Amino acid sequence: MAGLPPWSDAVPAEWWERLAARLIEALVFGVFYYILFMVLWGAFRTVGLLEVFDSRLPGVFAWLLGGLGYTVYDWAAHSMSGRTFGKAIMRIRLEQPGGLRRGALLKRALVYPGAAMVMGIPVLNVLAGIFVFGVGILILIDKPLQRGPHDRLAGTRVIKDLR
Numbered sequence: 001m002a003g004l005p006p007w008s009d010a011v012p013a014e015w016w017e018r019l020a021a022r023l024i025e026a027l028v029f030g031v032f033y034y035i036l037f038m039v040l041w042g043a044f045r046t047v048g049l050l051e052v053f054d055s056r057l058p059g060v061f062a063w064l065l066g067g068l069g070y071t072v073y074d075w076a077a078h079s080m081s082g083r084t085f086g087k088a089i090m091r092i093r094l095e096q097p098g099g100l101r102r103g104a105l106l107k108r109a110l111v112y113p114g115a116a117m118v119m120g121i122p123v124l125n126v127l128a129g130i131f132v133f134g135v136g137i138l139i140l141i142d143k144p145l146q147r148g149p150h151d152r153l154a155g156t157r158v159i160k161d162l163r
Contacts, residue, residue, distance in 0.1 A: 006097050010159040012146045013092040015139055018158055021086030028085075029070050037062035056122070063120025070116055075102075075109035083161070093161040096154070108154035 040058040077084040079102050083093040094100060115131050118124040135148040142148070147157050 007145070007157065008095065008159075010095060011162075012144065013090075013158040013160055015136075015146065017090045017092050017160070018139065019136070021084065021090040021092060024086035024089055025070075025084055029066060032069065033062055033066040036066055056120070060120040063125075064117050067114065067117030067119060071109045071113045074113045075106050078105045078109070087158070087161075091161050092158050094156050095159045096156045100156070104154040104156065108150045108156060111153055112148065112150035 037058055040061050044058050074084060078094050078100065081088075081093075082095070082100055087093055094105075096104065112132070112135060115128040118128050135150065139146050139148045139151075145151075145157050151157055
């Protein structure tokens with residue numbers, strides 16, 4: 001196809017492998033979020049801010065900080081080794097023609113995991129959920145490379161790591 005970057009002959013990762021990798025990471029970051037929420041809830045209660053916004057403030061900040069942490073982690077892990085720990089377990093990795101570029105990986109991380117930063121904000125959380133669901137659907141229907149909008153923006157794809 002004209003206009004496509006010169007990809008290697010590696011096999012694209014299956015949708016379920018990508019989903020499993022994200023779910024593995026979500027379990028770990030879910031525990032991190034819960035601990036962060038409890039700490040913030042205690043801190044806001046101590047200083048008298050718990051009643052602000054019907055006690056939603058700790059959740060908003062926990063999602064914001066947890067989402068920011070996950071976004072930074074996603075960017076750093078892909079920048080260092082081309083994979084997150086979920087991808088390593090599932091034996092898949094990120095590929096980009098000419099090698100992985102940190103700027104492109106930052107754009108990728110801000111688009112997909114970055115959506116988690118607004119999950120604690122009413123209304124935006126619904127939109128972020130719809131966006132994440134849409135990304136999954138787009139990965140399913142993008143044949144043969146199986147790339148989501150975050151992959152297209154960054155010029156990357158997820159492949160099976162058969163090493």
